[in-house]
Amino acid sequence: MITINDLSARIAGRLLIDHASVALPAGTKAGLVGKNGAGKSTLFRIITGDMESESGFVSIPKNTRIGQVAQEAPGTEEPLIEIVLKADKEREALLTEAETATDPHRIAEIHTRLTDIDSHSAEARAASILSGLGFDAEAQLRPASSFSGGWRMRVALAAVLFSEPDLLLLDEPTNYLDLEGTLWLEDYVRRYPHTVIIISHDRDMLNMAVNSIIHLDQKKLTFYRGTYDQFERQRAEAIELQTKAKAKNDAARKHLQSFIDRFKAKASKARQAQSRVKALERMGTVSAVIEDHVQPIRFPKPEKQPASPIVAITGGAVGYTPGKPILKGLNLRIDNDDRIALLGSNGNGKSTFAKFISGRLSAESGDIRLAPNLKIGFFAQHQLDDLRPAETAVQHVRPLMLDAPEAKVRARVAQMGLATEKMETAAKDLSGGEKARLLMGLAAFEAPNLLILDEPTNHLDIDSRNALIEALNEYEGAVILISHDRHLIEATVDRLWLVKDGTVANYDGDLEDYRNTIVQSSRKGSKDKGNGSDDNRSKAEQRKANADKRAAFAPLKKKINDIESLTGKLQKQIQALDKELEDQEIYEKFPAKAASKVKERADIVAKLSKAEEQWLDLSTEYEEAMAG
16 A cells, blocks of 8 residues: 655645645556646655655555656667666566576576566567557667657656556656557556556546546645546535535524624623634634636637638648658548547658648649638647747737737737736746647637647646637637547547548547557557467457356456445445534534544444455456456
8 A cells, every 4th residue: 555644745935735645555546636737746756755745754565666757768779679678677687697697596596587577478568568659560679769759758658667567657648649559558557457646637548547536636635436537526526515514614603703793792691602602613614615717718710611621632642752752642621610530640640631731731742722711720739849938928929919909919818728927927937738728829810710739738737628628619610630638539529530551531430449449459469479379269259258257257346346336325424424514503412413423424434445445456356357
């Protein structure tokens, strides 16, 4: 078990975590969520020992191996596969010692240990991880120095996954991944055999890969069992209960204070007034619910939407080097109300296609026709570097509104989702999410008929991503979206195009079909690399095998279901007791009953905690059994 006890931490004098406590049972897969800047990465640094806490401590079992992605991506001349293999320090040390050892007993010990840690399959496992993250067999043999920074970060991620630490810490691991890599990682984390804490703003990752949520809010840590969607429901219920409790508390305090104010000066009522003062002191207060409201994002409405198609491509080909097209055989049309997501692994040409549509790349052959007066807005993550570092958001917008009064300029900046206090902040001092909002606002400034967004969510937290979803759904133009955020895609688009094998074509399935294809392909590839053989079973045989497996583990599944039912009942009992204990009269008129209820609640909370630990253990066992 990992225990965080009474922890406080500051950065540059700012208190981020204030006497926070939480406990994680072994094997937990937890999503660490909270607003940008809340202190999530700071908590990771304290867990790894890279930063001292102001007070409190983190208790981790002795000899626990902690792994996280290296801050600097590898850029050496070593092949990728070698970099990943060397991440297993024990295996590397044993192999090195085996080359020089002369003692027969030590040699036997080395080879026994190498067998115990499954060293013979290490290369296959490393290759499988690299493959899942987008590196084919040829790329795995290339030196790290031949890849860009984003791809090197994938190698760093592959290395820590291969080392298989007892505690895996992942801080926004999907920022450098495409949708395919994200889907693979989601499946990998879900089946990972040890404890995982993952900082992520990817809602689907938090729904599919983890079994609990740690919420860092108002400098405190709160543990919730279940997925992100379940966390949201539980939090909403808790907020509702607290709001009601505060209203009752405020009303009761007001009533007592009114009595005190009226009668404290009257001798005949002095004793009663003093009694009410003591009751008021005992009552205490219920804290108000503090919610940070995210700034909305708004895209301007196109002045006039041209007739469809707004883009028509016939026999199109495009690339960067004459005679070597990245994409060819393009026969596509985009209508004025289309919402299209581009699927396909990075490197297949999604960004190339987006640049082609936006006019940043010319057709090498074929024909592309745009509707008259078509306005296109284009956003890509690399454009963040194009912002003028010393200039504020207002200074970026003012040249586009030379004749407009200051109030209108600021109103336009507000539409981009930047709060008033951020309007005069230099671009270099804005957060990644604030820069992204500014850049999206600039891209859509001329009220485009077609908005192209290439990975818009990398620096946005979950609430800001929801604001982007609302903005896109309210936007009246056409949209082309490239994103690894499946929730964003499902909530905003109605057509899927697959960029693969040098062309772009309509994808007939939905995102769930695509996810299943990616996950099954990666699992099959993993099995093939591990045993060197193909799985030639028919679909009927596979279905029967899966049914037999489910039947074999049905008793375990029943236990899990029974515990889920029990925890639900216990949570309802706690809610019922909370409602009873909200009534202040119980403390004044029936103190013994109040004490009994408080003890009863504590006992139920203890039962719930024990049941949740059992649920986590059994769920992990069941998932590993079904995935094996």
